[in-house]
């Protein structure tokens with residue numbers, strides 16, 4: 340039998356998209372290079388959200404950057420492509436990052 344606590348946890352993850360995307364950032368090891376507020380290997384989520392806040396195509400552009408990687412936008416260190424992440428999860432991550440202002 341599945342413990343009730345696990346059912347409640349799974350249910351609340353579905354109900355709260357922000358948390359679900361934080362879990363995705365952990366699952367795909369984004370957090371090895373990105374943090375919420377401080378620059379690590381890559382820019383912080385907050386820096387990215389601030390830079391793209393007035394860009395109507397931001398979600399699309401960030402999705403492309405996450406899928407294909409990128410370089411030269413933030414500094415000398417390139418971001419490797421993330422082909423292991425499915426499109427739906429990339430879109431969720433891009434939207435979540437843009438909400439981190």
Ligand code: HEC
Pocket residue numbers: 364367368369370371372373380381382387400401404405409410411412413414415416417418419421424432436
């Ligand atoms: C090995 C380290 C590393 C990992 C792992 C990594 N990133 Fe990055 N990321 C970077 C670096 C470095 C940059 C800055 C690249 C540049 O200057 O253009 C970056 C840039 C970005 C940007 C900004 C792109 C832009 O066009 O401005 C986003 C969004 C992003 N990463 C999301 C993610 C997500 C989501 C994941 C997990 C699926 C992830 N990153 C995993 C290092 C990493």
